[in-house]
Amino acid sequence: MRILSGIQPSGSMHIGNYLGAVRQWVASQNPDAFYCIVDLHALTLEIEPQKLREQTVDYLASLLAAGLDPELCTLFIQSQVPYHAQMSWLLECVATYGELSRMTQFKEKASRQHGYRVGLLTYPVLMAGDILLYSAQQVPVGDDQRQHLELTREIAERFNNRYGSVFTVPEGVQPAASSRVMDLQDPSRKMSKSLASPMGTLYLFDEPSEIDKKIKKAVTDTDNEVRFDWDAKPGLSNLLEMYASFSGESPVEVAERYSRYGDLKKDLSELVVTSLAPIRQRYRELRDDEAALQALAARGAAKASEVAGPLYERVAAAMGLLAGR
Numbered sequence: 001m002r003i004l005s006g007i008q009p010s011g012s013m014h015i016g017n018y019l020g021a022v023r024q025w026v027a028s029q030n031p032d033a034f035y036c037i038v039d040l041h042a043l044t045l046e047i048e049p050q051k052l053r054e055q056t057v058d059y060l061a062s063l064l065a066a067g068l069d070p071e072l073c074t075l076f077i078q079s080q081v082p083y084h085a086q087m088s089w090l091l092e093c094v095a096t097y098g099e100l101s102r103m104t105q106f107k108e109k110a111s112r113q114h115g116y117r118v119g120l121l122t123y124p125v126l127m128a129g130d131i132l133l134y135s136a137q138q139v140p141v142g143d144d145q146r147q148h149l150e151l152t153r154e155i156a157e158r159f160n161n162r163y164g165s166v167f168t169v170p171e172g173v174q175p176a177a178s179s180r181v182m183d184l185q186d187p188s189r190k191m192s193k194s195l196a197s198p199m200g201t202l203y204l205f206d207e208p209s210e211i212d213k214k215i216k217k218a219v220t221d222t223d224n225e226v227r228f229d230w231d232a233k234p235g236l237s238n239l240l241e242m243y244a245s246f247s248g249e250s251p252v253e254v255a256e257r258y259s260r261y262g263d264l265k266k267d268l269s270e271l272v273v274t275s276l277a278p279i280r281q282r283y284r285e286l287r288d289d290e291a292a293l294q295a296l297a298a299r300g301a302a303k304a305s306e307v308a309g310p311l312y313e314r315v316a317a318a319m320g321l322l323a324g325r
Contacts, residue, residue, distance in 0.1 A: 002168075003028060004136035006038040006078065006127075009055040010045050011193030013062050015202040015272070016181035019245045024140060026067035033073040034134050034304060035063065040078050040085065040126060044109075044119040060293050062204060065283035074307075076300035078130065083308040087129035088122070090315055094159050095125050095151070104147055128152040133308040135168040146172060163318040166311075181242055184218040187234035202272070205280055212269040215239070226258040236261065243268045246275045 005025060007017065025035050037059045042052055056077060068075050078084050100106065100121050109120055119126075131139055131152050141149050149172045156167035181191045185200035192201065199214055206214070219235040228251040230237045240251040243264070247254065258264045286293065317323060 002137045003033040004131050004134045005140050006036040008038050008041045009059040010042045013204045014191055016191035018204055019181055022066045029073035035075050036078045038078045041123055044117055044123050061283050061286040064286055065279045074303045076304045077297050080301035081304045081308055083312040087133055087312055088126040091125045091129050091155055094155050124148045124151050128155050131170055132167050133311055136170050138173045139170045141172040166314050166318055182238045187238045208273045211272055215265050215269045220261050226255050228252050228255045246271050
């Protein structure tokens with residue numbers, strides 16, 4: 001089963017990224033799985049060029065440290081496969097302005113940016129190209145990306161009806177329930193790389209003392225009754241679900257062991273630190289050899305191009321473009 005998924009190198013990777021996406025990638029990696037660092041998407045944000053370069057390499061090392069094996073899957077950096085940008089233009093000539101302007105994420109992000117970049121409007125088409133280039137049959141999507149996947153399906157079906165059957169129309173796959181990790185200070189919103197919440201976000205490579213401080217200061221409530229109840233106790237339920245994600249239990253099972261919030265927070269902090277320790281160690285080893293990381297990225301881009309290139313040529317020919325020499 002062909003799988004495609006990507007992660008944007010904006011900000012440092014956090015626990016939500018790991019539990020909600022990366023850990024699932026590791027579990028499902030196989031020779032037909034393609035995972036990419038979507039650095040072109042990051043250009044829609046205000047980000048310094050050197051910072052983007054550093055974060056892209058950081059994410060490559062982080063994904064490897066978390067368990068992705070380039071011998072088992074294809075791991076690559078989006079911009080190093082030029083077919084992504086080329087495909088985006090072809091699909092922009094299939095998508096409509098009305099479709100793009102109705103995207104919920106576009107409206108939310110545009111409202112926060114003065115003079116937003118055109119790429120913010122069109123990046124769902126780039127995302128569609130990412131998926132369609134690899135004939136992905138399954139795409140893991142959370143609720144915040146479901147609308148974009150539906151647009152991808154619309155574009156693929158419209159193209160196939162207009163130009164002939166070229167694209168595989170992908171299906172969305174709902175991530176596991178444990179993927180939901182909310183902000184520690186505002187449990188009404190997901191933990192985020194782009195929204196500044198220093199005490200609300202647990203970064204993958206926070207020092208143990210920082211992890212302990214953030215968890216101890218996490219918002220809960222005042223009645224000190226430990227039970228799993230998202231409606232009445234979102235802050236506490238977030239901690240219970242995070243604990244369960246690392247321990248392999250259900251949040252209800254975790255809650256049954258505790259009568260005080262402080263004990264739960266203490267044990268959760270120790271569990272997070274212990275669980276992440278091997279990843280932290282492996283990351284440091286990998287990050288110290290940037291030349292090896294860049295060589296690995298080049299090999300991944302070459303593997304990805306072997307699949308993306310022929311598909312792009314089929315799309316270009318179907319639309320009437322002359323083949324190059």
